[in-house]
Amino acid sequence: MASRVTALLAREGFAGEVLVADRERVQVNEVAGGVPQRSTWRWASVSKQVAAALTMRQVQAGLVKLDEPVMGRLPAATAHPRITWRHLLMHTTGLEDIEVSDWPADPVGACLGKARQPPGERFEYRNCDTVLVARLLQQVTGRPYAQLLHEELTAAVGPHRVSIASSPPELAAYGAAGALTGTALDLLAFDRALLARRWLQAEYTQVMWTGEPALGYVALGAWAFEAPIRGCTQPVALVERRGAVRGVQVRNIMAPTLGKIVIVFTLAEDFEFGEVWQGQGFTHDLLSAALCG
Structure with a gap:
């Protein structure tokens, strides 16, 4: 082989x-x-897969329900009130996307524009969706996203080199949506934790890995x-x-x-x-x- x-x-x-x-x-x-x-790599949008797995840990812990509306948790949100965690993780929010190059220093407000269509109707890929997931996870857990990431990964895989890049600016801007870095072996450890059900119990893993045929088999992250x-x-x-x-x-x-x-x-x-x-x-x-x- x-x-x-x-x-x-x-x-x-x-x-x-x-x-x-x-x-x-x-x-x-x-x-x-x-x-x-043993190079350290930019994980790009595998960062979104990690964000989904972090969310499912909170679902398993009873802190989050996938189908609960979440916009009420975000101050001054004008987006559709029925947007849920599931919509964010599957990119079916109906929100307008904003290019990362146009994001302000704190992009959450910019990502909460008015919806273009009701949530759940169409898959449309957006970095903004994962930015909102990260902010919501901070609220739910009371931990900054970088701290949550480090602690949850360490608990599941042991010592690792995964982090959220703070430079260069054009990478750091992606945050939870695309700025994770680590080695290939770090990513392997994360995958193995998923396969071995050390990250999630089997029923929650199955939820995360159920693709929706009508939406091109997108699952959670x-x-x-x-x-x-x-x-x-x-x-x-x-x-x-x-x-x-x-x-x-x-x-x-x-x-x-x-x-x-x-x-x-x-x-x-x-x-x-x-x-x-x-x-x-x-x-x-x-x-x-x-x-x-």
Whole structure:
């Protein structure tokens, strides 16, 4: 399997890091294109997956109900009063999106503009939704988001190097929506905590990983779907989170029923991953090599 992955990276001219693991062993940790081993990476929108997992911890603790309206918790909110945690985590709030480059120092107020349509009707990707999740989590837990992140991760995975970037400004501006940094092994530890149900009990994990077919299989903070993969005897259930920010692309993919994890970071902003469900392209071929050999 490792040789198949290595051959794929060479064929694609890949520059970055690929990690393949199961619940106990790292099976491949390949770096290519001059990338140092154990690099600290920008996690980009995998940050949103972490925010969703932090929210579900509060759901499990009884502090949050996914379908409770949340706008009343935010002073001077003019957004639709029926917006819930679930809407925020699935990007179905109906709020107008604002480019991160146009955010003020505290973007919460700017992200609370009037709704363009009622919540729950359409999926529309917004960084603002996760900014609001972070602010709400601070209110619910009484802890600054950075402190909540550090403490909850430490409790689940032990020592780690995950943090929210404070520089450069163009990265730090994303906050909870895209400014997390850490190593590939840090991300592996997070994924393993999810797979092993150390992060959440099984019923809450299932809620988080239930994709909505009518909305493109978006789940809470990720996408969850089945896809046919070359070499596998039947379609594979996948939980996928992708991201791109300021010179880095990332793919974080779990196959829960197989107990396998595939993590990819690349420095190439224009690297073409393809779509798994199309049965071709880099991500599909990598999963075929990693999961189906």
